[in-house]
Amino acid sequence: MDTIPFNKPYMTGRELWYIAQAHTNGHLAGDGMFTKKCHAWLEARTGAHKALLTHSCTASLDMAAMLADIQPGDEVIMPSYTFVSTANAFVLRGGVPVFVDIRPDTLNIDETGIEAAITPRTKAIVPVHYAGVACEMDAIMDIAQRHKLLVIEDAAQAVMSTYKGKSLGAVGHLGAYSFHETKNIISGEGGALLVNDDRFAERAEIIREKGTNRSQFFRGQIDKYTWVDIGSSYLPGEVIAAFLWAQMEEAQNITQKRLDIWRRYHEALAPLEVAGKLRRPIIPEGCRHNAHMYYILLESLEKRTRVIAQLKEQGVNAVFHYVPLHSSPAGKKYGRSSGELRHTDDLADRLLRLPLWVGIDEAQQKVIAQLQSAL
Numbered sequence: 278m279d280t281i282p283f284n285k286p287y288m289t290g291r292e293l294w295y296i297a298q299a300h301t302n303g304h305l306a307g308d309g310m311f312t313k314k315c316h317a318w319l320e321a322r323t324g325a326h327k328a329l330l331t332h333s334c335t336a337s338l339d340m341a342a343m344l345a346d347i348q349p350g351d352e353v354i355m356p357s358y359t360f361v362s363t364a365n366a367f368v369l370r371g372g373v374p375v376f377v378d379i380r381p382d383t384l385n386i387d388e389t390g391i392e393a394a395i396t397p398r399t400k401a402i403v404p405v406h407y408a409g410v411a412c413e414m415d416a417i418m419d420i421a422q423r424h425k426l427l428v429i430e431d432a433a434q435a436v437m438s439t440y441k442g443k444s445l446g447a448v449g450h451l452g453a454y455s456f457h458e459t460k461n462i463i464s465g466e467g468g469a470l471l472v473n474d475d476r477f478a479e480r481a482e483i484i485r486e487k488g489t490n491r492s493q494f495f496r497g498q499i500d501k502y503t504w505v506d507i508g509s510s511y512l513p514g515e516v517i518a519a520f521l522w523a524q525m526e527e528a529q530n531i532t533q534k535r536l537d538i539w540r541r542y543h544e545a546l547a548p549l550e551v552a553g554k555l556r557r558p559i560i561p562e563g564c565r566h567n568a569h570m571y572y573i574l575l576e577s578l579e580k581r582t583r584v585i586a587q588l589k590e591q592g593v594n595a596v597f598h599y600v601p602l603h604s605s606p607a608g609k610k611y612g613r614s615s616g617e618l619r620h621t622d623d624l625a626d627r628l629l630r631l632p633l634w635v636g637i638d639e640a641q642q643k644v645i646a647q648l649q650s651a652l
């Protein structure tokens with residue numbers, strides 16, 4: 278029996294061609310021709326003041342925590358229903374993640390719970406755009422402005438998604454993208470930091486270049502380069518950037534194909550929702566998503582466990598994720614919750630993600646049929 282994987286990285290066919298060009302160019306360290314192409318594409322596409330490729334979204338969030346100047350004891354508001362890197366980046370600087378519940382419709386941070394979590398130590402809000410669907414950014418930016426907080430978007434899943442016409446990752450002061458092979462646009466491991474507030478532009482370059490002013494030196498703005506700040510090595514080499522460039526050229530196409538697959542799930546599962554057997558994703562008005570994920574919500578943990586096992590028997594790999602951070606060992610040690618996290622606990626137990634990758638088309642019919650019979 279052929280098994281249908283949960284994810285299958287899509288290659289455009291031009292990756293090796295561009296990698297060969299990088300090889301011929303003989304520039305293999307970071308910030309060569311392909312990195313520059315990727316930066317220009319990201320800036321044009323998102324409207325970000327500056328885009329910088331990194332090793333990963335995790336690295337981008339680490340940089341954001343340094344740029345936000347997080348000091349020991351500073352608090353950072355975020356959802357508990359997210360990947361560990363959202364919190365780790367701040368904990369590494371001595372910060373304290375403060376977890377707020379999610380909205381039952383989008384599973385994004387509940388913006389109405391944010392103000393109650395603010396204390397004199399609060400420095401930043403980190404909205405996570407779950408499944409590439411936007412958080413309520415107008416409300417979040419308004420709260421941030423009134424309380425003088427930074428907004429750092431964890432837009433790992435949200436490349437090519439928009440909120441009221443604005444690219445996710447380019448709404449807050451800083452934004453972080455992931456190009457991990459499980460995301461939509463990929464380079465194996467990879468990411469980008471979007472700097473939307475130009476106050477942070479120069480320091481972002483310095484932090485990314487081991488705390489040196491190397492970028493300014495290469496632009497001829499200074500006559501020697503030296504150690505000026507904290508930092509690390511966050512830039513990817515040209516081979517990775519060359520691979521990523523092939524993906525960026527196809528980004529529109531990849532997104533369209535994923536949206537078609539997403540819509541087929543959405544239409545095929547509508548009757549099951551009417552019959553009360555599952556709940557489908559909800560996309561609020563003003564949000565254009567990128568079909569990063571198709572998930573369903575089942576009635577209970579027991580039901581989900583049973584459905585996963587039944588699908589597995591039929592060769593369909595459907596998965597769940599995120600032990601909410603507030604119930605994880607490190608989350609308990611380093612973070613705290615603000616208020617009850619009722620929806621987080623409830624939805625994390627009932628969510629099931631279906632296989633979604635470019636090329637699934639025929640196999641998708643089988644996933645749908647197996648799901649119909651398992652429910």
Ligand SMILES: *Cc1c(COP(=O)(O)O)cnc(C)c1O
Nearest residue numbers: 333334335360362433455456457
């Ligand atoms: C994938 C993901 C990350 C981490 O991305 P990497 O590029 O693997 O570091 C962070 N946050 C969220 C919400 C993610 O989905």
